[in-house]
Every structure is written in C-alpha cells, then in structure tokens.
Amino acid sequence: MTFINYASREINCKIVYYGPGLCGKTTNIQWIYEQANPEKKGKLVSLATETDRTLFFDFLPLDMGTVKGFKVRFHLYTVPGQVFYDASRKLILRGCDGIIFVADSQQARMEANIESIANLATNLKENGFDIRSIPYVLQLNKRDMPSAAPVPEMERLLRFRNEPMIEAVANQGTGVIETLKACARQILMELQRA
Amino acid sequence: MAKLDLVMFEEEYRLLQEIIARLAKDASAKVVFLVDKNGQQIAAAGDVKSIDATSLASLTAGNVAATDGLAKLIGEKEFSLLFHEGEKDNLHISIVGKRGILVVIFDQNSSLALVRLRVKKASKELQEIFDQVEQRAQKESDTGNRFESPFSEITDEDIDRLFGD
Numbered sequence: 001m002t003f004i005n006y007a008s009r010e011i012n013c014k015i016v017y018y019g020p021g022l023c024g025k026t027t028n029i030q031w032i033y034e035q036a037n038p039e040k041k042g043k044l045v046s047l048a049t050e051t052d053r054t055l056f057f058d059f060l061p062l063d064m065g066t067v068k069g070f071k072v073r074f075h076l077y078t079v080p081g082q083v084f085y086d087a088s089r090k091l092i093l094r095g096c097d098g099i100i101f102v103a104d105s106q107q108a109r110m111e112a113n114i115e116s117i118a119n120l121a122t123n124l125k126e127n128g129f130d131i132r133s134i135p136y137v138l139q140l141n142k143r144d145m146p147s148a149a150p151v152p153e154m155e156r157l158l159r160f161r162n163e164p165m166i167e168a169v170a171n172q173g174t175g176v177i178e179t180l181k182a183c184a185r186q187i188l189m190e191l192q193r194a
Numbered sequence: 195m196a197k198l199d200l201v202m203f204e205e206e207y208r209l210l211q212e213i214i215a216r217l218a219k220d221a222s223a224k225v226v227f228l229v230d231k232n233g234q235q236i237a238a239a240g241d242v243k244s245i246d247a248t249s250l251a252s253l254t255a256g257n258v259a260a261t262d263g264l265a266k267l268i269g270e271k272e273f274s275l276l277f278h279e280g281e282k283d284n285l286h287i288s289i290v291g292k293r294g295i296l297v298v299i300f301d302q303n304s305s306l307a308l309v310r311l312r313v314k315k316a317s318k319e320l321q322e323i324f325d326q327v328e329q330r331a332q333k334e335s336d337t338g339n340r341f342e343s344p345f346s347e348i349t350d351e352d353i354d355r356l357f358g359d
Contacts, residue, residue, distance in 0.1 A: 005207065064356040067356065092259075
C-alpha cells in the first residue's frame with residue numbers, strides 16, 4: 001500500500017525480498033547499502049541471530065530522488081527465509097507494494113525455491129494480495145556457483161507470469177540494481193494506472 | 195492494488211500534526227511519532243532530530259505486528275497498548291484505529307499515568323481524521339472519481355532518472 005503524502009510531497013513504497021533460506025536476500029540489501037550514496041540511504045536495520053541469520057527482518061530506507069515533484073522513497077525489507085519463521089514472513093508482507101523473489105540457482109535448492117514461491121502465494125493471499133498481479137521480479141541468484149542449474153530449467157520451474165527474470169551474483173553486485181529497478185518500474189507504473 | 199492506498203492531503207496532515215504537537219506538550223513527552231502500521235512515518239512532534247525516525251517507524255510497526263500475532267495466538271483481537279520501560283527513557287506505543295500507531299517517548303519529566311491519559315484523548319481525535327481519510331478514499335474508489343494522480347504521466351525516462359541512468 002503506497003503512502004502518498006501531499007503535504008510533504010513524498011511517496012513511500014515498500015519492497016519485500018522473499019526466498020528460501022540462504023538464497024541471498026540480505027546480501028542483496030547489503031550490497032545496495034554499501035553502494036548507495038550516503039545522502040540517499042538511511043540506516044540498515046538487521047534483526048538477526050548471533051550467526052547472522054535473519055530473525056525478523058532487514059530494513060533499508062532509500063531516497064531515490066524526485067518524480068513529478070514528489071520525493072520517492074523505497075523501503076526495502078527482507079524476510080527470514082528459514083521455513084519455521086513463517087509467522088514472521090506473513091507479517092512483513094503486510095502493506096507491501098512489490099516483491100522480489102530471490103531464487104538460489106544451486107541445483108540442490110530447487111525444491112526449496114518452489115516451496116518458497118508456494119509459501120509466498122499463500123502468505124500474500126492472507127494479506128489480501130494476488131501473486132499473479134502484484135509487482136513481482138524473479139532474481140536467479142548465485143549464477144557463479146559450479147552447481148548452478150541452467151537458466152532455461154529454472155525458468156521452467158519458477159517463472160509463472162512472464163515476470164522480469166534477472167540473473168545475479170548478489171555478493172559481487174551483479175544484477176542487484178537491475179532487479180530493484182525492474183520492481184520499482186512496475187510499482188511506479190501501477191501508480192500511473194491507479 | 196489489493197487495498198486502498200493511503201493518500202494524505204495538506205489539510206488532514208496539518209490537523210494530525212497539530213494533534214500530536216499538542217500531545218507532546220500536554221504529556222510532557224520528549225517525542226511523539228505517528229506511524230502507519232506498514233512502518234511508514236506519518237507525522238512527528240517534539241525533539242525529532244534526536245532520533246532516527248525512519249528506523250523507529252519500521253521497528254515499531256514490526257513490534258506491533260509481532261505483538262498482534264501473539265495476541266491472535268492466544269485468542270485476543272489485539273493488544274492495544276505496549277509499554278517499554280528503560281533506565282531513562284520509556285516508550286509508550288498504542289494503536290489508533292485500524293492503521294495508525296502512536297509512539298510516545300518520555301523520561302522522568304512525565305509519568306505513565308499522564309501519558310496514558312493524554313494519549314487516550316489524542317487517539318480519539320486522530321481516529322476521527324483517519325476515518326475521514328478512509329471515507330474519502332472509499333468514496334473516490336466507489337465512484338471511480340479519483341483525484342488527479344501526479345503519476346498519471348510518469349514515463350520510463352522518469353524511472354531511469356531515479357536510478358541515475
């Protein structure tokens with residue numbers, strides 16, 4: 001749910017990174033945080049366990065500049081990927097404007113990817129959204145891994161609505177900004193239609 | 195979109211701002227924030243500069259969401275009030291209507307009783323404005339007669355420019 005403030009001429013959008021455990025959601029956000037112009041970024045908040053696994057969420061506010069005289073701000077969130085944190089994942093989807101699904105390219109994680117998309121569909125539905133219509137991007141992460149599945153195979157298994165599909169190596173920054181941009185584009189275009 | 199967007203106009207914003215500024219003064223609070231349940235800050239009053247407001251808004255919403263989840267687990271509709279006591283500063287968090295969260299930060303210059311009393315009064319006023327905003331949005335959505343969106347003419351170039359291309 002986008003928040004448009006006419007008084008301060010600001011528009012705030014919430015983007016959620018979703019995906020199975022250890023697929024690189026936090027790595028995406030961390031890379032954006034490290035690269036962003038210091039004036040544009042806020043503080044990166046990470047609620048993680050002692051072993052750096054996301055416990056509740058990571059949060060990064062980003063000032064993107066202005067469109068039509070309105071300051072555009074993105075709030076980036078990640079969910080905890082581990083299966084047993086489902087209750088927390090559901091909460092974080094509340095009021096989201098767009099989803100970036102980070103898939104782990106390693107062959108052994110394909111089933112976890114599929115399960116996570118099914119879980120996303122359920123949790124979106126419980127929050128009143130439809131996975132088939134919400135702004136959505138599929139990122140194929142860890143393309144540099146030796147055990148990475150071929151792109152056509154991942155596309156066949158994971159792509160279901162002709163959504164933008166972007167190959168990435170998040171820890172090197174490859175594809176990270178492109179992914180965010182593809183999601184932002186859909187959200188802003190949605191506002192145009194509204 | 196599944197739910198109505200939150201669109202706030204100048205007049206409504208000014209009223210909200212007035213109410214929380216008065217609350218900050220009446221409750222002798224350090225800072226008062228009004229936050230949306232999705233984690234976005236709506237308005238703030240008091241010594242705002244001393245706190246990272248964006249992180250505060252997001253963490254408060256996360257906190258309220260988690261507490262909501264706990265409430266449902268034990269069969270409650272919600273816990274409408276959260277209170278965190280610190281050594282110097284305390285945090286009073288309460289739900290306003292369906293989508294607002296009121297955060298009051300106060301120290302020994304005030305008391306929990308005073309804050310609770312003032313929050314109760316301010317909540318009622320805030321609730322009325324939220325209702326107005328919602329009714330207007332509902333009306334516009336029903337009649338299909340929405341306000342002229344500033345984004346109706348957004349282009350690919352505008353979006354590219356946001357990313358510095």
